[in-house]
Amino acid sequence: MHFTSAPDTATIHQLIARAQAYKRDPFPAEAPGRHRTLINLFFNPSLRTRLSTEKAGYQLGFQVITMDMAGGWQLEFEDGAVMNLEKAEHVREAAGVLSQYCDVLAVRSFPGLEDREADYEDRIITAFKTYATVPVVSLESAIRHPLQSLADCVTIAEHALHLRTRPKVVLTWAPHPRRLPQAVANSFAEWMLAWGEVDLVIANPPGFDLAERFRAGTQVLHDQREALRGADFVYAKNWSSYDDYGATAELPDWIVDEDKMALTNNAYFMHCLPVRRNVVVSDGVLNSDRSLVLQQANNRTWAAQAVLGVL
Amino acid sequence: MHFTSAPDTATIHQLIARAQAYKRDPFPAEAPGRHRTLINLFFNPSLRTRLSTEKAGYQLGFQVITMDMAGGWQLEFEDGAVMNLEKAEHVREAAGVLSQYCDVLAVRSFPGLEDREADYEDRIITAFKTYATVPVVSLESAIRHPLQSLADCVTIAEHALHLRTRPKVVLTWAPHPRRLPQAVANSFAEWMLAWGEVDLVIANPPGFDLAERFRAGTQVLHDQREALRGADFVYAKNWSSYDDYGATAELPDWIVDEDKMALTNNAYFMHCLPVRRNVVVSDGVLNSDRSLVLQQANNRTWAAQAVLGVL
Amino acid sequence: MHFTSAPDTATIHQLIARAQAYKRDPFPAEAPGRHRTLINLFFNPSLRTRLSTEKAGYQLGFQVITMDMAGGWQLEFEDGAVMNLEKAEHVREAAGVLSQYCDVLAVRSFPGLEDREADYEDRIITAFKTYATVPVVSLESAIRHPLQSLADCVTIAEHALHLRTRPKVVLTWAPHPRRLPQAVANSFAEWMLAWGEVDLVIANPPGFDLAERFRAGTQVLHDQREALRGADFVYAKNWSSYDDYGATAELPDWIVDEDKMALTNNAYFMHCLPVRRNVVVSDGVLNSDRSLVLQQANNRTWAAQAVLGVL
Numbered sequence: 021m022h023f024t025s026a027p028d029t030a031t032i033h034q035l036i037a038r039a040q041a042y043k044r045d046p047f048p049a050e051a052p053g054r055h056r057t058l059i060n061l062f063f064n065p066s067l068r069t070r071l072s073t074e075k076a077g078y079q080l081g082f083q084v085i086t087m088d089m090a091g092g093w094q095l096e097f098e099d100g101a102v103m104n105l106e107k108a109e110h111v112r113e114a115a116g117v118l119s120q121y122c123d124v125l126a127v128r129s130f131p132g133l134e135d136r137e138a139d140y141e142d143r144i145i146t147a148f149k150t151y152a153t154v155p156v157v158s159l160e161s162a163i164r165h166p167l168q169s170l171a172d173c174v175t176i177a178e179h180a181l182h183l184r185t186r187p188k189v190v191l192t193w194a195p196h197p198r199r200l201p202q203a204v205a206n207s208f209a210e211w212m213l214a215w216g217e218v219d220l221v222i223a224n225p226p227g228f229d230l231a232e233r234f235r236a237g238t239q240v241l242h243d244q245r246e247a248l249r250g251a252d253f254v255y256a257k258n259w260s261s262y263d264d265y266g267a268t269a270e271l272p273d274w275i276v277d278e279d280k281m282a283l284t285n286n287a288y289f290m291h292c293l294p295v296r297r298n299v300v301v302s303d304g305v306l307n308s309d310r311s312l313v314l315q316q317a318n319n320r321t322w323a324a325q326a327v328l329g330v331l
Numbered sequence: 332m333h334f335t336s337a338p339d340t341a342t343i344h345q346l347i348a349r350a351q352a353y354k355r356d357p358f359p360a361e362a363p364g365r366h367r368t369l370i371n372l373f374f375n376p377s378l379r380t381r382l383s384t385e386k387a388g389y390q391l392g393f394q395v396i397t398m399d400m401a402g403g404w405q406l407e408f409e410d411g412a413v414m415n416l417e418k419a420e421h422v423r424e425a426a427g428v429l430s431q432y433c434d435v436l437a438v439r440s441f442p443g444l445e446d447r448e449a450d451y452e453d454r455i456i457t458a459f460k461t462y463a464t465v466p467v468v469s470l471e472s473a474i475r476h477p478l479q480s481l482a483d484c485v486t487i488a489e490h491a492l493h494l495r496t497r498p499k500v501v502l503t504w505a506p507h508p509r510r511l512p513q514a515v516a517n518s519f520a521e522w523m524l525a526w527g528e529v530d531l532v533i534a535n536p537p538g539f540d541l542a543e544r545f546r547a548g549t550q551v552l553h554d555q556r557e558a559l560r561g562a563d564f565v566y567a568k569n570w571s572s573y574d575d576y577g578a579t580a581e582l583p584d585w586i587v588d589e590d591k592m593a594l595t596n597n598a599y600f601m602h603c604l605p606v607r608r609n610v611v612v613s614d615g616v617l618n619s620d621r622s623l624v625l626q627q628a629n630n631r632t633w634a635a636q637a638v639l640g641v642l
Numbered sequence: 643m644h645f646t647s648a649p650d651t652a653t654i655h656q657l658i659a660r661a662q663a664y665k666r667d668p669f670p671a672e673a674p675g676r677h678r679t680l681i682n683l684f685f686n687p688s689l690r691t692r693l694s695t696e697k698a699g700y701q702l703g704f705q706v707i708t709m710d711m712a713g714g715w716q717l718e719f720e721d722g723a724v725m726n727l728e729k730a731e732h733v734r735e736a737a738g739v740l741s742q743y744c745d746v747l748a749v750r751s752f753p754g755l756e757d758r759e760a761d762y763e764d765r766i767i768t769a770f771k772t773y774a775t776v777p778v779v780s781l782e783s784a785i786r787h788p789l790q791s792l793a794d795c796v797t798i799a800e801h802a803l804h805l806r807t808r809p810k811v812v813l814t815w816a817p818h819p820r821r822l823p824q825a826v827a828n829s830f831a832e833w834m835l836a837w838g839e840v841d842l843v844i845a846n847p848p849g850f851d852l853a854e855r856f857r858a859g860t861q862v863l864h865d866q867r868e869a870l871r872g873a874d875f876v877y878a879k880n881w882s883s884y885d886d887y888g889a890t891a892e893l894p895d896w897i898v899d900e901d902k903m904a905l906t907n908n909a910y911f912m913h914c915l916p917v918r919r920n921v922v923v924s925d926g927v928l929n930s931d932r933s934l935v936l937q938q939a940n941n942r943t944w945a946a947q948a949v950l951g952v953l
Contacts, residue, residue, distance in 0.1 A: 047677055055358055057386055067715065071707060071743045075679055078705040083389040085382060093378065102609040104508045109605035113624065117604060120629040121382045197726045293739060294731035298724040313735065318742040366669055368697055394700040396693060404689065413920040415819045420916035424935065428915060431940040432693045 022149050023327050024158040025166055026207070026214040032173060033215075038326035039174045039319065042079075046321075051081025052329045058082040059122040060159065063089050063144060064130040068293060068317055069159045069167065073126060076324030085122070097147050111144075115151035124155050124331045131162035131201050133266035139163060140231065155331040163231075165203045167327065168292050169211035171319035175312055176218065176253055178319075179288055186219055187252040188285070192244055193224035194300040195275055196258030199268050204292050205259045206234040213237050223247035224259075225271055231262050244274060251284040256291050256301055277302035281310070288312050333460050334638050335469040336477055337518070337525040343484060344526075349637035350485045350630065353390075357632075362392025363640045369393040370433040371470065374400050374455060375441040379604060379628055380470045380478065384437060387635030396433070408458055422455075426462035435466050435642045442473035442512050444577035450474060451542065466642040474542075476514045478638065479603050480522035482630035486623055487529065487564055489630075490599055497530055498563040499596070503555055504535035505587055505611040507569030510579045515603050516570045517545040524548055534558035535570075536582055542573050555585060562595040567602050567612055588613035592621070599623050644771050645949050646780040647788055648829070648836040654795060655837075660948035661796045661941065664701075668943075673703025674951045680704040681744040682781065685711050685766060686752040690915060690939055691781045691789065695748060698946030707744070719769055733766075737773035746777050746953045753784035753823050755888035761785060762853065777953040785853075787825045789949065790914050791833035793941035797934055798840065798875055800941075801910055808841055809874040810907070814866055815846035816898055816922040818880030821890050826914050827881045828856040835859050845869035846881075847893055853884050866896060873906040878913050878923055899924035903932070910934050 026032065042048075058077040060070065070086065077084040095114055096107040103110065118125055127148050131139035145161040158166055180187045191208055205222075209230060212220040222235060223244045229235060241247040248254060256276045261267040275298075281287060289301065289311045297303055305311065337343065353359075369388040371381065381397065388395040406425055407418040414421065429436055438459050442450035456472040469477055491498045502519055516533075520541060523531040533546060534555045540546060552558040559565060567587045572578040586609075592598060600612065600622045608614055616622065648654065664670075680699040682692065692708065699706040717736055718729040725732065740747055749770050753761035767783040780788055802809045813830055827844075831852060834842040844857060845866045851857060863869040870876060878898045883889040897920075903909060911923065911933045919925055927933065 055390075057389070059382065065715075067709070068739060071681065071709065071740070074707050075705065075743055078679070078707075079677075083386065085385050087378070087382065093376075096608070100609070100614060103607040104610045108607070110608050113604055113606060116625045117379060117628040118382070120625060121386055121632065293735055295735060296725040296730070297718070297732050298722070299726045303722060314738045314742060317739040321743065366701075368700070370693065394697065396696050396700075398689070398693065404687075407919070411920070411925060414918040415921045419918070421919050424915055424917060427936045428690060428939040429693070431936065432697055432943065 022156045023166060023331070024145055024149065024156065024161065025164055026169065026210045029214060029216050032211065035170055035326045036174050036177050038329065039170065039322035042325040042329070043322040046079045046325065048080065048329070053077060053080035053082030056082055056123040057121065058084050058124045058126065058328065059118060060084070060086040060126045061089060061118070062087065062128045064128055065090055066128055066159065068320055069128060072320035073159060073324045075321050076328055080325055080329055082328070097143055111147040112151050115148050116153070119153040122154060124157060124328060125152050126157040126159050128159035129161055133199055133201065133260060136262070136265040157327060157331065160203055162201065163203055164207045164210070166207055166211070167320065167323050168204055169207040170323040170326065171316055172208060172255070172290065173211055173215055174319040174323060175290065175316045178315070179312065180252070183252060186217070188250055189218045189220050189253040189255065190247050190251040191220065191222045191255045191257065192247065192276065193228050193274060194256040194258050195270070195272050196268070196296060196300060199260040199266055200258050202230060202259040202262055205230055205257050208255060209234045209238055221247050225269060225274065227263055227269070228259065228261050229263065245280065245283055248280055248283045251287045254281065254284060254287045254289050256289070258300060275300065275302060276305055278304045281305055286310065290316060293317055333467045334477060334642070335456055335460065335467065335472065336475055337480065337521045340525060340527050343522065346481055346637045347485050347488050349640065350481065350633035353636040353640070354633040357390045357636065359391065359640070364388060364391035364393030367393055367434040368432065369395050369435045369437065369639065370429060371395070371397040371437045372400060372429070373398065373439045375439055376401055377439055377470065379631055380439060383631035384470060384635045386632050387639055391636055391640055393639070408454055422458040423462050426459050427464070430464040433465060435468060435639060436463050437468040437470050439470035440472055444510055444512065444571060447573070447576040468638060468642065471514055473512065474514055475518045475521070477518055477522070478631065478634050479515055480518040481634040481637065482627055483519060483566070483601065484522055484526055485630040485634060486601065486627045489626070490623065491563070494563060497528070499561055500529045500531050500564040500566065501558050501562040502531065502533045502566045502568065503558065503587065504539050504585060505567040505569050506581070506583050506585050507579070507607060507611060510571040510577055511569050513541060513570040513573055516541055516568050519566060520545045520549055532558050536580060536585065538574055538580070539570065539572050540574065556591065556594055559591055559594045562598045565592065565595060565598045565600050567600070569611060586611065586613060587616055589615045592616055597621065601627060604628055644778045645788060645953070646767055646771065646778065646783065647786055648791065648832045651836060651838050654833065657792055657948045658796050658799050660951065661792065661944035664947040664951070665944040668701045668947065670702065670951070675699060675702035675704030678704055678745040679743065680706050680746045680748065680950065681740060682706070682708040682748045683711060683740065684709065684750045686750055687712055688750055688781065690942055691750060694942035695781060695946045698943050698950055702947055702951055704950070719765055733769040734773050737770050738775070741775040744776060746779060746950060747774050748779040748781050750781035751783055755821055755823065755882060758884070758887040779949060779953070782825055784823065785825055786829045786832070788829055789942065789945050790826055791829040792945040792948065793938055794830060794877070794912065795833055795837055796941040796945060797912065797938045800937070801934065802874070805874060808839065810872055811840045811842050811875040811877065812869050812873040813842065813844045813877045813879065814869065814898065815850050815896055816878040816880050817892070817894050817896050818890070818918060818922060821882040821888055822880050824852060824881040824884055827852055827879050830877060831856045831860055843869050847891060847896065849885055849891070850881065850883050851885065867902065867905055870902055870905045873909045876903065876906060876909045876911050878911070880922060897922065897924060898927055900926045903927055908932065912938060915939055
């Protein structure tokens with residue numbers, strides 16, 4: 021009913037097929053959203069996710085309402101709290117009320133990157149799943165970004181058909197001046213494993229291993245060049261440390277550039293965007309015809325339609 | 332033409348009936364909003380009001396445009412002003428221009444709680460009524476919240492059918508850490524009186540009597556327990572002082588809890604939300620099956636459709 | 643394909659005719675926006691432009707998505723930049739991604755008024771034109787406001803029919819407490835010249851001449867009274883200095899008042915709004931039946947439909 025993490029193998033295949041069907045024909049004859057309301061609730065800012073989800077909603081026939089809570093509305097999550105401080109509303113009421121105004125409730129939230137345990141409880145999305153009476157869709161939560169991962173699966177599926185063998189996909193840590201969540205990387209690993217169609221290798225510096233539950237079953241290498249050898253897809257992404265929670269590191273050598281791409285099997289380059297040019301990836305790689313970053317962004321719309329179309 | 336306060340008895344009955352009809356069938360065959368535009372203008376933030384009004388607009392077939400002015404746009408209200416300071420536009424032009432972009436203009440504004448006379452002139456909504464050339468709908472003004480009150484009437488009507496006698500409705504002041512407007516309480520009293528279907532009693536601490544024009548004709552008690560005795564509906568709400576304008580008081584004993592509800596005729600509990608748990612009302616009362624807070628929020632949509640559907 | 647400055651004479655006549663057709667019948671039988679998406683991207687705040695463009699989009703049948711970037715999202719424009727500072731995304735990716743989410747991309751941006759050369763490169767709108775793969779519409783750029791100018795042409799056309807001779811149109815600088823862009827004045831001059839239906843005279847204080855490329859071919863007078871003599875239309879607008887870039891001046895005598903209007907041929911008064919009463923223009927002039935400011939604002943909708951309807 022909810023869509024907040026990776027579903028099972030069979031369902032991932034169905035979602036990819038459905039996304040591709042919507043990509044060919046975005047406007048279903050029987051609009052699944054007809055006379056229904058989609059609320060997009062943003063506790064943190066968003067560009068791609070907001071635009072692609074709104075567009076997906078419209079194309080399915082939903083009444084789409086987007087609500088920006090950034091800076092505005094502090095929710096209480098503790099049961100039994102005496103609410104005499106800043107928090108104006110308990111998530112029980114918030115989720116209950118919002119459920120009455122919509123048929124699908126999509127929620128974006130970021131981690132604080134201060135308290136690992138709290139972040140990994142994925143409190144906001146979990147509370148909305150608990151108290152909402154309509155399907156809840158994650159538009160990125162503290163620790164996962166499943167619509168991005170579905171779009172990434174679609175993109176890989178579109179470009180892996182010519183390969184004679186299972187594609188080798190390398191998720192590589194890359195430099196970034198700011199402290200970023202682990203959500204995209206966590207979800208990507210989770211989906212690749214659940215999908216079962218690729219061999220995933222994760223490359224990251226020592227101290228930047230993802231949480232055990234997300235990297236379990238995946239080879240993790242601390243030598244980026246070794247990992248990239250023979251790769252068919254290179255997915256670059258920065259994330260802050262899980263072990264030394266929220267810490268980052270200045271490691272400019274981890275940039276993905278033409279030299280490193282030369283180690284691969286003429287791999288496609290992927291990134292979820294926005295991307296820092298010449299920090300995460302060189303201009304040469306990003307401007308080359310092996311870069312799939314725009315296709316990934318495009319597939320966000322069809323991924324969202326695939327998910328929203330059956331809720 | 333406008334909708335900014337309580338209409339007469341007959342019209343309240345019609346509005347309730349219309350709201351209930353939309354609740355049974357939200358999508359009229361002949362959409363009253365077809366090829367028409369609803370602009371929602373927010374000078375102050377809103378969650379429930381915004382979502383329910385947007386949804387109502389969509390369900391009636393309106394083109395819905397929501398505009399958030401918070402922090403942005405300072406209007407001049409004085410005639411003859413030399414506008415060489417912060418205020419960028421006179422309400423004459425603002426209302427005149429907005430009227431050309433829509434068929435219904437809905438406006439939310441809050442009081443400053445500093446200058447009682449200015450607030451009680453209800454300057455923003457009054458100016459829009461004066462200068463707009465389309466119907467103006469209050470989405471809460473400095474001193475009234477009529478769409479909330481209409482939703483409250485619908486909620487009481489739905490739960491009073493089984494009663495053998497006229498329901499006793501108690502509007503009780505409740506504690507709150509912040510200084511709040513009197514708007515919800517003013518409107519609730521105004522509508523209960525105009526509706527004529529209930530016996531209203533207001534309970535509040537000394538110094539917190541509502542303005543004479545809103546409490547006239549209503550029994551006001553300063554003893555909460557005495558007021559609650561035999562109540563069929565308990566409506567809790569904090570408001571700051573009208574007499575010592577904008578002042579508040581720490582009176583935690585005014586919380587509505589199970590002990591106090593035991594004094595009533597197994598009353599329903601009502602609140603307009605958001606509500607501070609264990610400050611305004613105890614968890615036990617709010618979680619009980621006598622709590623109507625979610626139904627009230629739900630009825631906001633149908634109240635908005637009832638009003639917008641004939642403008 | 644794009645709409646960012648004045649088109650040629652023939653096309654201006656077509657646009658005016660199309661705007662007037664939409665004004666008579668806003669809802670085309672074959673909606674040009676059906677199954678298409680319009681994204682309105684605001685790097686700076688907007689009231690009239692946003693509302694009229696959204697309404698135009700809806701009336702043409704577009705799926706309309708408005709995105710407020712103010713304060714949020716810093717774009718990199720330099721090629722080859724090492725993006726390790728504040729700028730989170732390069733305009734290449736931003737424009738490329740947005741192009742995949744819409745069929746028409748409308749963009750508003752303001753000048754910084756610090757660096758004339760940078761402003762007059764009109765960097766944001768130019769970059770979007772370069773990298774977007776869908777038509778780009780200016781909702782006001784650093785140096786032009788073409789949708790305003792088209793609405794002004796429509797307004798003048800509507801009120802010039804009775805004139806026996808070519809109308810004399812005077813664009814006059816007027817006082818204002820803040821430093822304003824030259825965009826509206828630049829565009830107005832550009833469109834009047836390209837339209838070829840009026841005789842334009844520009845009146846401004848010494849030091850406030852518009853950039854050569856915008857005033858070329860137009861008479862510029864530094865004596866306001868001389869300029870106003872015999873005018874059929876008086877268009878008032880403040881702009882900061884182009885020569886002493888961004889500077890302003892306290893010249894209250896440049897207000898447009900009844901005395902000055904008495905010098906004209908019973909001229910109509912025009913302003914793009916918002917307007918500072920009794921600073922830019924006197925109450926008497928603005929409240930008179932010769933004031934066209936509300937008609938201008940109204941024509942914004944039809945101007946936007948005329949442009950969006952063929953993209």
